[in-house]
Amino acid sequence: MLGVAVLLTVLRPWLPAGLVRIPEAWLLPWRDWIDVAFEFIRGDREEGRFGLIYITRALSGGLEFILDAVANVLYGKHRWPRIEQLPWPVITGCMAVLGYALGCWRLALLAGGTFLWAALIGQWDLTMETMSVIAVAAPFAFTIGGLLGIWSWKSKRVEETIKPLLLVMQVLPFFSYLLPAVIFFKVGPTAATVATIAYALPPMILMTTLGLKKVSPEVIEAGKMSGCSSWQMLRHVYIPSARTEIMVGLNQVIMLCLAMVVLTAAIGMPGLGAKLLAMMGSFKLGRSLEIGITIVLLAVTLDRLSKAWVVKQPEHFEKGTPWWRRNIYLVVGIASFVGLYLLSWVSQGLSNVNFEDLTWSNAHQYAGGVLDEVKRKQSMTQGRALDGQIKQFLAFDWVQSTTYAIRYFFNNFILIPSEKALLFVPTPAVILAVTALALGLGGFWPGLLALVFFCIVAEFGYWDRAMLTLHSVFMATFFAFLFGAPLAVWAARHEARARRLILLCDTFQTFPSYVYLLPAVMLFGISPVTVIISILIYTMVPVMRYTVEGLRGVPAEMVEAAEMSGATRSQKLWKVQIPLAMPTIAVGLNQALVFAFFMVIIAEFIGTRDLGQEMRKTLAGTHLGWNFVLGFSVVFMALTFDIAINAWAERRRKILGLA
Amino acid sequence: MKKLTTTVIAGAIAAMPFAASAADSSDPIVIPIHNWSSQIVMSHVVGQIFEGMGNNVEFVTTDSQAVYESVRLGDVTLELEVWEGAFGASFRAALEKGGLHDVGDHDAVTREDWWYPSWTKEACPGLPSWEALNDCAALFKTAESGDKGMYLDGPVDWLKHGQERVAALGMDFIVVNAGSAAALWAHIGNAEASKTPIVVFNWTPNFAEAVWPGEFVEFPTWEDGCDKDPAKGPNKDALYDCGNPADGYLKKAAWDGMKGKWPGAYDVLAKISFTNAQIAEMARLVDVEELEAEEAAEEWLAANEDVWKPWVEAGS
Numbered sequence: 015m016l017g018v019a020v021l022l023t024v025l026r027p028w029l030p031a032g033l034v035r036i037p038e039a040w041l042l043p044w045r046d047w048i049d050v051a052f053e054f055i056r057g058d059r060e061e062g063r064f065g066l067i068y069i070t071r072a073l074s075g076g077l078e079f080i081l082d083a084v085a086n087v088l089y090g091k092h093r094w095p096r097i098e099q100l101p102w103p104v105i106t107g108c109m110a111v112l113g114y115a116l117g118c119w120r121l122a123l124l125a126g127g128t129f130l131w132a133a134l135i136g137q138w139d140l141t142m143e144t145m146s147v148i149a150v151a152a153p154f155a156f157t158i159g160g161l162l163g164i165w166s167w168k169s170k171r172v173e174e175t176i177k178p179l180l181l182v183m184q185v186l187p188f189f190s191y192l193l194p195a196v197i198f199f200k201v202g203p204t205a206a207t208v209a210t211i212a213y214a215l216p217p218m219i220l221m222t223t224l225g226l227k228k229v230s231p232e233v234i235e236a237g238k239m240s241g242c243s244s245w246q247m248l249r250h251v252y253i254p255s256a257r258t259e260i261m262v263g264l265n266q267v268i269m270l271c272l273a274m275v276v277l278t279a280a281i282g283m284p285g286l287g288a289k290l291l292a293m294m295g296s297f298k299l300g301r302s303l304e305i306g307i308t309i310v311l312l313a314v315t316l317d318r319l320s321k322a323w324v325v326k327q328p329e330h331f332e333k334g335t336p337w338w339r340r341n342i343y344l345v346v347g348i349a350s351f352v353g354l355y356l357l358s359w360v361s362q363g364l365s366n367v368n369f370e371d372l373t374w375s376n377a378h379q380y381a382g383g384v385l386d387e388v389k390r391k392q393s394m395t396q397g398r399a400l401d402g403q404i405k406q407f408l409a410f411d412w413v414q415s416t417t418y419a420i421r422y423f424f425n426n427f428i429l430i431p432s433e434k435a436l437l438f439v440p441t442p443a444v445i446l447a448v449t450a451l452a453l454g455l456g457g458f459w460p461g462l463l464a465l466v467f468f469c470i471v472a473e474f475g476y477w478d479r480a481m482l483t484l485h486s487v488f489m490a491t492f493f494a495f496l497f498g499a500p501l502a503v504w505a506a507r508h509e510a511r512a513r514r515l516i517l518l519c520d521t522f523q524t525f526p527s528y529v530y531l532l533p534a535v536m537l538f539g540i541s542p543v544t545v546i547i548s549i550l551i552y553t554m555v556p557v558m559r560y561t562v563e564g565l566r567g568v569p570a571e572m573v574e575a576a577e578m579s580g581a582t583r584s585q586k587l588w589k590v591q592i593p594l595a596m597p598t599i600a601v602g603l604n605q606a607l608v609f610a611f612f613m614v615i616i617a618e619f620i621g622t623r624d625l626g627q628e629m630r631k632t633l634a635g636t637h638l639g640w641n642f643v644l645g646f647s648v649v650f651m652a653l654t655f656d657i658a659i660n661a662w663a664e665r666r667r668k669i670l671g672l673a
Numbered sequence: 674m675k676k677l678t679t680t681v682i683a684g685a686i687a688a689m690p691f692a693a694s695a696a697d698s699s700d701p702i703v704i705p706i707h708n709w710s711s712q713i714v715m716s717h718v719v720g721q722i723f724e725g726m727g728n729n730v731e732f733v734t735t736d737s738q739a740v741y742e743s744v745r746l747g748d749v750t751l752e753l754e755v756w757e758g759a760f761g762a763s764f765r766a767a768l769e770k771g772g773l774h775d776v777g778d779h780d781a782v783t784r785e786d787w788w789y790p791s792w793t794k795e796a797c798p799g800l801p802s803w804e805a806l807n808d809c810a811a812l813f814k815t816a817e818s819g820d821k822g823m824y825l826d827g828p829v830d831w832l833k834h835g836q837e838r839v840a841a842l843g844m845d846f847i848v849v850n851a852g853s854a855a856a857l858w859a860h861i862g863n864a865e866a867s868k869t870p871i872v873v874f875n876w877t878p879n880f881a882e883a884v885w886p887g888e889f890v891e892f893p894t895w896e897d898g899c900d901k902d903p904a905k906g907p908n909k910d911a912l913y914d915c916g917n918p919a920d921g922y923l924k925k926a927a928w929d930g931m932k933g934k935w936p937g938a939y940d941v942l943a944k945i946s947f948t949n950a951q952i953a954e955m956a957r958l959v960d961v962e963e964l965e966a967e968e969a970a971e972e973w974l975a976a977n978e979d980v981w982k983p984w985v986e987a988g989s
Contacts, residue, residue, distance in 0.1 A: 092729075192739055201743040202703075202733045280736035288734035291708040296880050296960045297858035398963075409866040422816040430817065535859035540825060540849055541817055621828075621852040631830045633738040633763075 015450040022443035048639035070198035088142040101358035115343035116322040136393025143285030155214040163222025185652035190645030206283035217266035225259025261324035300400025306529040313524035361385035429542040456661030467650040482624035490549035498554040502561035553606040560602025564595030600663040701731040714955035717970035745772030757921035782920040787890040788875035810845035827874040841911035892916030
């Protein structure tokens, strides 16, 4: 098959046009068909034609009520229950107490510090607006995901239906979610919440099912022997045993919710994300950087809190311990709530020292003044100073000449030629090559799916743009491996180093992508290498994470056996550790590809000529069919590689006896 | 514990001979907010005027293209800045589908065209004429553009036809499309550091005028039909051989149901009209003075009572 593909490519100048690209006349009107189907499913409220929109709008009514109530408490939106906004010291104090209760003083410092930072930097209201949506979306995603996870564990058929659906949801470009969310769930926090839930669900479902499947037979036996009903089995045996996996799912839910903060601003998510986009629109790099830091801090705090909750063992007290002793943290929490509330109430209308005039002698007045609300001139934002520093840095000659050299080399010698080469290859040759690759990796079924999926992409009629998308994805994944894998191998040698690298990965993953894009444009201009770099930052994360995990997960006996037989360090690495870690590394590669397919569409923000650019034109809402044709072109390409690589990893694992 | 600023405006309005149309619904009027400062401040200005009239107002952040679908559905009540260049196509498409309508233009005119920051003129003194620009094309080279100069055009969906113009006028430029306004700013910001000559797509009114002084390139003047009739413009065989019209519209749009539900607010909306200077001032309060949008709106309303009070009074 590869041979035919190569032959077709070599012969391209002599091929009839119909073999190079599918002729226009053969393309079916998918766009119109999808539009008609969508109209039918949707229904119309004005004409009174029943459809899905009736159901979703009813749901979003209920959701809106919950969101409004939370918003009222957190930032004083004028809705039921009409309590006024909680002052910031109250929430900060309570988060610190919670941190202490779950972990230790370090966690208390992290939780309290995060909210203190948000308040003092002047982003309190924004942070609370963001939190008001996350506080609703995360529990919903957790509950729905958990229930679906249990259901798909109970029934094989459900699992088989849910799995491909989840895959599609994960790789469907964000620009395709946008319009349906707005149409079905009403632009605003409701649509943002629904999009966030949809995005955060898959890992929760997968982890729950995985955890329940892993419960050991002894535990189940023990449960049955004590005569549990099936509800009791689930409640007291299965779920507690699967607790670790379920909590990992929760952690992923939180991380993904925060990753969506900026993207969902386009459909009505209030707060930090919207502000970030506005700051970037007026080229305020310093302020957008500060917002990025707040989002990362929130992510790390919520992540650490939820993890601490997982590892925390239930405490047991001696009989006769008084109530307040058993619930000491609750008591302290309530006390600090009341105390700080009174304090901020007293602080209202106290002196008005601005941050710029702050000195040692009036520090107590400043502190007194901000306890109720940090006003604009009192915030410690350094946005302007940061802007200056960034500009200064860019003005250095060595910065300019280095970036120019990188840009010149990569664009002119690697990226532009390879792009042209890929566009040169005739459509059937690409399809055959991909099919051959999938066949070789995964076997018959992945090969067949690859053939079908790529034929559909060709039939959708955006072949050149699809190839440009594929090119960016491949290049970004390739460079992620080139740079990420050696770094991970180096880090995996020591426990502490590995931990630091993982922390770095976490930070990069939650740092809003848009914040990178502007500095990348400033350094490398609007050119292919900028697009690759901005995707690279994301694709390197899973590559490094899974490589470290894979290498550290190699059974110690095997490494010892290699050492005993006198292997040198490089032999040990190449002959034992890497082959054994390969299935895990392959999962990382797969994740990197999925991330790349996600980011390549976002990189449209810089300026690309691929499917993402075309999708942007469809956002006005009148071209839903067009939008879906483009979105599913991405989905089918991503699925092809996902299925093939997973099949390969599964096979390797069986061969190596790791399954 | 929030400042009761709206009461100040409510007071100001109550003091006037003003009979509010009691028929306005108590449901919130939903005003969309996008990601550029003048639009955000303008939305708050109008929102605070509506609140002063006793209406409930809510703001929602949305994408500036996808918003038209929401206005059509009535989830969003109005849109205050419909730019002819950037959103004209989306607006017209939504208009055809129905559900929203045109509520008149602002006094402000918009201009969108090739633009350069002032330092470029030092390297190419013949500017702003387009012929002089073309003679300097080599100054605008980048790592990938070969011998030609590079012109950074706006996002493709704004349909600026930079490519066609370069071909029609036989210019030595290649055209690259930025993906977003922010990418354009980043490009200018980077050039500013080293004072590299650049030519990019830009428009007025916007915040960039205050940050980077510069000028539009003068192309052959726009003639009606330059985009449809090859005979128009200097090149008799090509379209798009003129500059863009220097007076594009800036419109307001509203959901069809607004007039029935909030007649008072609708009347005011129809009268609202800002000028270029007023819009630039709104942007300046946020971009240069670094006020928050709400505060900027309050400040603007306080300083320009003679501008907005007649709109409200006439509504009585």
